[in-house]
Structures are given as C-alpha cells and as structure tokens.
Amino acid sequence: MLEEKLSPATLRLVETAKQIAAEVVAPNAQGWDRENRFPHELFSALHRAKLDAMCVPSALGGLGIGPDTDDPLPVWLVTRALASADSASCHGQQVHTNMTHTVALLGTPEQKERFLRPVVDAGAIFGGWGSEQNGQPPAGPRPASTVAHRVGGGWELTGRKFYSTNAGAAKFAIVFAFPDNVANPTSQLLLCMVDCESPGVSVQPRWWDQATGMRATVSHEVDFDRVFVADDAVIGPPGSYWSSQVQARYLPQFSSNFQGVGAHLFEYAVNYLRERRRTSDPFIQHHMAEAKVMLVTAELLLAETAELYRARRYPQAFDYSRMLRAYSQTAVQRVVELVQACCGSSIYMEPGPVSRMMRDWQFYCHHENLDLILTATGKTIFGLGGEGSPEAFGFGRSGDRPADSVHGAAGREK
Numbered sequence: 373m374l375e376e377k378l379s380p381a382t383l384r385l386v387e388t389a390k391q392i393a394a395e396v397v398a399p400n401a402q403g404w405d406r407e408n409r410f411p412h413e414l415f416s417a418l419h420r421a422k423l424d425a426m427c428v429p430s431a432l433g434g435l436g437i438g439p440d441t442d443d444p445l446p447v448w449l450v451t452r453a454l455a456s457a458d459s460a461s462c463h464g465q466q467v468h469t470n471m472t473h474t475v476a477l478l479g480t481p482e483q484k485e486r487f488l489r490p491v492v493d494a495g496a497i498f499g500g501w502g503s504e505q506n507g508q509p510p511a512g513p514r515p516a517s518t519v520a521h522r523v524g525g526g527w528e529l530t531g532r533k534f535y536s537t538n539a540g541a542a543k544f545a546i547v548f549a550f551p552d553n554v555a556n557p558t559s560q561l562l563l564c565m566v567d568c569e570s571p572g573v574s575v576q577p578r579w580w581d582q583a584t585g586m587r588a589t590v591s592h593e594v595d596f597d598r599v600f601v602a603d604d605a606v607i608g609p610p611g612s613y614w615s616s617q618v619q620a621r622y623l624p625q626f627s628s629n630f631q632g633v634g635a636h637l638f639e640y641a642v643n644y645l646r647e648r649r650r651t652s653d654p655f656i657q658h659h660m661a662e663a664k665v666m667l668v669t670a671e672l673l674l675a676e677t678a679e680l681y682r683a684r685r686y687p688q689a690f691d692y693s694r695m696l697r698a699y700s701q702t703a704v705q706r707v708v709e710l711v712q713a714c715c716g717s718s719i720y721m722e723p724g725p726v727s728r729m730m731r732d733w734q735f736y737c738h739h740e741n742l743d744l745i746l747t748a749t750g751k752t753i754f755g756l757g758g759e760g761s762p763e764a765f766g767f768g769r770s771g772d773r774p775a776d777s778v779h780g781a782a783g784r785e786k
C-alpha cells in the first residue's frame with residue numbers, strides 16, 4: 373500500500389529489496405542462524421544493487437535518500453522487505469545504513485569523502501558500537517565504560533563493547549566513547565570512527581557464540597586497547613548524537629524491521645491455515661482480521677512519520693518516531709498472540725521458520741526499552757523535555773553504579 377507513495381525510481385529499490393529477500397535472504401536465513409555466520413551473501417547482493425549506499429550522498433555515488441532528505445520512506449520499506457524474510461540479517465543492514473546516515477548528517481565534507489566513498493567503491497561495511505554490560509566487564513582490569521583519553525592530535529580509546537553488530541565484517545565502526553576528565557561524559561559523548569584493522573582493536577567471538585536469537589547479526593564483543601583516533605575521525609561535535617536526536621531517525625528502522633517480522637508471520641500463518649483448510653472458521657477469520665488491523669495501522673503510522681521527516685518537521689518527526697517504535701512492538705506482539713491462537717503448536721515444527729523467528733523476536737524486541745520510550749512520549753505530552761536523553765531512546769542505566777556516576781548511560785549506536 374505504501375508503495376503507492378513512492379516515485380518510480382524509489383519503488384524500483386523496494387522491488388529490488390523484495391527480490392533479494394526472496395532469492396538471497398529466505399534460502400540462507402536458516403544457515404546463517406545455525407552457523408552464527410555473517411550474511412555476506414546479503415551484503416554482496418545489496419552492494420550490487422547499491423542498496424548499501426542508500427544514505428550515501430549522491431555526489432559521492434550513493435542514492436542520497438533517507439531521513440533528512442526528500443525521500444525518507446524507501447529506506448524503511450527496504451528494511452521492512454528484508455525483515456519480512458529474516459529479521460536478524462536485516463538488522464546488520466540497518467546498522468550499516470544508520471551509520472552511513474550518521475556520517476552524512478554530522479560529518480565534514482572530507483569525512484564523507486573518506487568514509488562513505490569506500491561504501492560505493494568497495495562495499496565497505498559499517499558497525500556502530502555503543503552497548504556495554506553492567507559497567508563491570510567479566511574479566512580484566514577495564515574501565516567501567518569505553519573512555520577516550522586525550523593525546524596529541526586525537527584520542528586513545530580503551531574499553532569493551534558488547535552487541536557489536538557486523539563485527540568481523542565491518543571495515544569501519546563508529547565507537548561511542550566517553551571523554552575522561554570532563555564533568556559530564558555522557559553529554560560529551562564522542563562518535564569515534566575506527567578503522568577496524570587499527571592496532572588495539574580485537575573482536576572476541578566467544579560471547580556471541582552463546583546467543584540464542586538474532587545470531588546472524590554476529591554482534592560480537594569487541595575490545596579496544598589504547599586505539600588511536602585522530603581528531604579528524606571524530607564525527608560531529610561532542611554530544612551531538614543526543615542534542616541532534618540522531619537516534620530518533622533510527623527508531624523507524626527498528627519499527628520497519630518489527631513490521632517485517634509481523635508481515636512474515638502473518639503471511640506464513642495465512643498459508644498455513646489455507647493448507648489446513650481452516651479458513652471458514654469464524655474464530656480464525658476474527659483473529660486474523662485483528663492481526664491485519666494491527667499491521668495496517670502500524671504501516672499507516674510509518675507513512676505519517678515519513679511525511680513528517682520529508683517536511684523537516686523535526687520535533688514532531690522525533691515524537692512520532694517514538695510512538696511508531698512503541699506501536700510497532702505492541703502490534704507485532706499482538707500479531708504473535710493472534711497467530712498462536714489460530715495455529716497452535718504444529719506451526720513451530722521445522723524446517724518451517726517460525727521457531728527461529730520467535731527466538732529472534734524475543735531477543736530483538738528488547739534492543740531498546742518500550743517503557744522508557746513511552747515515558748519519554750509522556751514527558752513530551754506534558755512539556756517536560758528530556759527528548760535528547762539516552763532514556764528517551766529506550767536506553768536505561770545498566771548495572772549498579774554509585775549515585776554520582778557520570779557513566780550511567782552506556783553510549784549507544786545504530
């Protein structure tokens with residue numbers, strides 16, 4: 373339905389994404405999950421179609437679309453199309469796309485040339501690594517957060533990131549680091565562009581080997597041992613990730629992925645029920661109709677949010693991004709319940725994808741916290757502010773820390 377809002381050129385992008393979903397993602401998703409393997413086949417297909425350069429400015433050979441352009445919707449529809457075949461591998465694509473957008477939004481012309489041109493020319497892949505665990509890493513004398521220490525000409529990063537999606541495949545990663553020796557490090561958060569082959573960067577796969585969902589994201593632990601980042605590789609002014617509400621632009625991406633999960637499950641259930649000749653049952657009709665209402669309503673909210681971004685009506689666009697993220701999760705959760713009520717237990721039998729999809733969904737819907745996002749929306753209703761805080765994007769404190777800890781909110785990604 374939303375495709376009707378697209379120009380012929382951008383509609384072709386979404387059609388291409390659907391083709392990649394059917395021909396590359398669907399046949400490989402089970403293998404990527406089983407083997408905990410990076411979806412190279414997906415990224416190669418995206419590169420061939422230029423879908424890895426959606427947010428790269430057209431002056432650099434990219435497609436120049438996405439939030440903060442006249443064409444925000446197709447990026448989200450591409451994400452939804454890919455997630456309709458596999459949420460996990462699609463998340464890797466999302467992180468990559470979001471980080472290229474961050475450079476396009478906040479980077480200098482020289483940084484765009486240096487970091488985004490290789491996406492077009494060589495299929496360079498991005499990560500965006502902010503997540504930390506409880507402030508107390510499992511082993512070794514490490515700082516409570518990834519810190520940036522001032523040295524001549526730049527910064528030295530030391531710390532440990534978890535959930536580092538695309539680690540091992542990424543050429544570049546935007547690493548979220550807190551400068552030491554400042555009064556409020558969270559407000560001074562630095563977006564440090566790290567070449568993943570730099571001395572001191574090491575990917576540790578052990579942690580993600582234990583993952584029980586979203587395995588194809590290969591979200592490994594990555595350690596940083598005095599990694600040098602020159603001043604000209606820091607993206608945007610300190611703290612601009614929060615003050616510019618960059619993460620708000622990525623909530624529609626998560627929402628689109630969620631909606632893809634809902635669409636996938638719904639379509640699978642419709643076929644399953646047809647095959648079992650259960651379509652004349654009024655219980656089934658009623659439940660599947662309710663599922664469809666949830667998905668269509670979520671889709672309409674996505675379109676409205678895109679319209680606000682297209683018109684550059686930013687405070688409202690950010691507010692809608694939160695509502696869209698919240699509603700997409702609630703809607704898909706309800707679709708899961710309704711499909712379960714209609715289809716019972718046999719739908720989980722392999723080789724069908726539903727069991728894996730549910731593992732992924734349980735894991736993924738906690739990427740950011742729904743309650744925190746709704747609380748932020750509530751604050752907006754009452755004019756209480758706080759929209760540029762980590763909590764307003766669903767990121768809470770993790771771990772026990774002293775009350776006056778300045779490292780409370782872990783740096784974030786995506």
Ligand SMILES: Cc1cc2nc3c(=O)[nH]c(=O)nc-3n(C[C@H](O)[C@H](O)[C@H](O)COP(=O)(O)OP(=O)(O)OC[C@H]3O[C@@H](n4cnc5c(N)ncnc54)[C@H](O)[C@@H]3O)c2cc1C
Nearest residue numbers: 500501502503535536537586735739741768769770784785
């Ligand atoms: C598949 C996947 C891929 C990811 N990829 C990336 C990535 O590429 N880069 C990156 O930086 N991060 C990534 N993340 C990490 C993500 O953003 C979160 O940091 C991570 O999921 C938090 O871990 P946790 O759920 O164990 O939460 P914890 O931080 O341990 O918190 C536990 C729970 O308490 C909740 N909580 C915490 N504080 C509050 C509060 N004040 N009020 C209410 N609730 C609160 C949390 O939301 C969570 O539900 C990824 C996560 C997943 C699942």
